[in-house]
Amino acid sequence: MDTxxxxxxxxxxxxxxxxxxxxxxxxLSLGGLGVGAFLLAxxxxxxxxxxxxxxxxxxAVIAPVAVAIGLTLLFSKLGYKFHVYQMGLNxxxxxxxxxxxxxxxxxxxxxxxxxxxxxxxxxxxxDWLSARRVGWVAVPLAVLTGLYHGxxxxxxxxxxxWATGQMVIASVLLFMITGSAGALLVHMIRTALLGARSExxxxxxxxxxxxxLVLVMLVSTALLLVTLLAWWMDLRFGPTRDQEVITxxxxxxxxxxxLAITALVGALALCVAALLAGLRGRSLPAFATAIxxxxxxxxxxxxxxxxxxxxxxxxxxxxxxTLS
Amino acid sequence: xxDKRYAMVIDLHRCVGCAACDIACKSENNVPVExxxxxxxxxxxxxxPDTRYNYIPTLCNHCENAPCVTNCPTTAMHKSxxxxxxxxxxxxxxxxxxxxxxxxxxxxxxxxxPHQNFMRDSEPAIPxxxxxxxxxAQAADAPIPYYNPARATTYQGIRDRGMVEKCTFCDxxxxxxxxxxxxxxxxxxxxxxxxxxxxxxxPSKALAKYTPRVLQRDQGTKPHVFYIRxxxx
Numbered sequence: 001m002d003t004x005x006x007x008x009x010x011x012x013x014x015x016x017x018x019x020x021x022x023x024x025x026x027x028l029s030l031g032g033l034g035v036g037a038f039l040l041a042x043x044x045x046x047x048x049x050x051x052x053x054x055x056x057x058x059x060a061v062i063a064p065v066a067v068a069i070g071l072t073l074l075f076s077k078l079g080y081k082f083h084v085y086q087m088g089l090n091x092x093x094x095x096x097x098x099x100x101x102x103x104x105x106x107x108x109x110x111x112x113x114x115x116x117x118x119x120x121x122x123x124x125x126x127d128w129l130s131a132r133r134v135g136w137v138a139v140p141l142a143v144l145t146g147l148y149h150g151x152x153x154x155x156x157x158x159x160x161x162w163a164t165g166q167m168v169i170a171s172v173l174l175f176m177i178t179g180s181a182g183a184l185l186v187h188m189i190r191t192a193l194l195g196a197r198s199e200x201x202x203x204x205x206x207x208x209x210x211x212x213l214v215l216v217m218l219v220s221t222a223l224l225l226v227t228l229l230a231w232w233m234d235l236r237f238g239p240t241r242d243q244e245v246i247t248x249x250x251x252x253x254x255x256x257x258x259l260a261i262t263a264l265v266g267a268l269a270l271c272v273a274a275l276l277a278g279l280r281g282r283s284l285p286a287f288a289t290a291i292x293x294x295x296x297x298x299x300x301x302x303x304x305x306x307x308x309x310x311x312x313x314x315x316x317x318x319x320x321x322t323l324s
Numbered sequence: 325x326x327d328k329r330y331a332m333v334i335d336l337h338r339c340v341g342c343a344a345c346d347i348a349c350k351s352e353n354n355v356p357v358e359x360x361x362x363x364x365x366x367x368x369x370x371x372x373p374d375t376r377y378n379y380i381p382t383l384c385n386h387c388e389n390a391p392c393v394t395n396c397p398t399t400a401m402h403k404s405x406x407x408x409x410x411x412x413x414x415x416x417x418x419x420x421x422x423x424x425x426x427x428x429x430x431x432x433x434x435x436x437x438p439h440q441n442f443m444r445d446s447e448p449a450i451p452x453x454x455x456x457x458x459x460x461a462q463a464a465d466a467p468i469p470y471y472n473p474a475r476a477t478t479y480q481g482i483r484d485r486g487m488v489e490k491c492t493f494c495d496x497x498x499x500x501x502x503x504x505x506x507x508x509x510x511x512x513x514x515x516x517x518x519x520x521x522x523x524x525x526x527p528s529k530a531l532a533k534y535t536p537r538v539l540q541r542d543q544g545t546k547p548h549v550f551y552i553r554x555x556x557x
Binding site for chain 2: 012013014015019020077078079080081083084086087089090091092094095096097098101155156157158159312315316317318319320322323324
């Protein structure tokens with residue numbers, strides 16, 4: 001007689017596979033980068049002196065381009081692209097995605113005008129749309145868009161990895177980190193290729209002036225690492241379903257998560273090094289600053305990628321235990 | 325404004341797990357082979373000879389607080405006046421947010437043109453003796469051999485590639501005063517369908533008599549598919 005014990009067997013056929021693929025991760029990453037870059041551009045343009053205008057210009061150009069590329073990737077994922085106009089024809093205020101489409105559309109338009117005004121301030125075209133006026137309208141849109149990138153997933157309550165406050169907090173911190181890092185990196189590449197502008201002055205003074213930005217990046221990165229820890233704890237010590245999800249995510253993306261955290265810790269260390277060097281009247285070598293930016297961008301994207309794809313690893317399944 | 329509030333009660337004591345509901349649904353709604361608008365959970369547990377085999381039929385719960393409706397960015401997924409959760413393919417952009425939002429995994433997405441298995445059926449089962457699926461469809465002047473044109477009266481007869489699709493409680497049958505196909509097909513009368521606003525309707529009576537249960541109550545979706553009794557009582 002076979003007395004082997006059955007572990008509970010479940011057979012429930014639902015559509016397999018990842019529903020939102022890497023293109024969504026890219027969309028959220030590029031969207032965050034664009035939003036962060038815009039806020040940096042606006043702050044530099046409003047608060048910093050003239051030598052940071054070229055950096056503000058670079059960041060301003062990145063903003064609409066990055067968000068638009070992200071939206072294009074998202075568009076390519078739609079099953080029925082020709083119906084996309086329906087989002088404009090139908091009023092769906094309960095849908096976060098509907099709000100997101102409005103916000104991002106408006107943000108791309110306004111940030112493009114802002115970039116135009118910064119690059120070509122003397123052109124009379126659209127003269128009434130001053131950089132300051134457009135910027136102040138676009139700032140709340142940028143913040144809301146950054147929040148949207150997290151809220152979009154956080155409202156999907158059937159997916160435990162997403163339905164957390166940490167999802168939204170991480171999204172905000174990621175746009176602050178990747179926007180600044182992306183803008184700095186692109187500006188460094190531009191400077192290396194085309195040379196520094198005369199108004200940018202000496203490199204040492206230039207980087208000394210960016211110390212507040214490095215401090216913001218440092219604090220944001222540290223907070224992101226704390227958020228990731230809280231995210232893990234929330235799931236690890238949560239209900240059984242949450243524990244299953246975090247186990248599945250770690251089993252599948254453990255290496256990528258390790259790489260991401262290593263990259264962010266490395267970036268954190270370089271931020272500290274940059275600030276310490278500044279206190280001693282010195283600055284980080286250009287290649288170290290570039291590495292710092294790459295680490296932040298790479299770590300940030302990896303977190304987004306794991307969040308989007310990992311959140312779908314363990315799809316919501318009804319079982320006998322869920323019948324009550 | 326309709327005064328109806330449709331719901332289904334599934335009596336698990338009566339259900340024999342024959343899956344006639346699943347087959348009837350496929351046939352009625354031209355559902356692709358790999359999709360399961362009407363589906364089921366099977367759980368087997370225990371140690372021989374004390375083993376248990378449990379079977380729970382599942383379908384779209386036509387939730388009162390349907391997350392697929394809340395999150396749809398084009399209102400393609402919507403609630404009808406009589407409480408059905410329906411899908412409008414003319415508005416659908418194929419973003420699949422409804423699929424992600426549904427805690428029950430009952431929404432399906434046409435990654436490819438549906439019924440491709442039939443399109444590839446170019447060999448007759450018995451050469452010289454039977455027709456191919458394609459030949460049958462051509463002779464019947466239908467897109468697929470097993471096509472039900474009645475489905476197309478309220479929804480696409482066969483849904484397009486890039487679209488989602490799901491159970492509609494057979495809204496095309498309700499429109500002409502008939503019960504859903506799965507209800508009619510059930511040989512044990514385990515599926516009880518009707519209007520909850522009518523206190524004398526079969527589901528109202530069943531819910532008054534037995535304690536109703538729903539799947540994933542913690543999701544707060546207020547499903548309109550209820551389960552009563554159990555397998556052995």
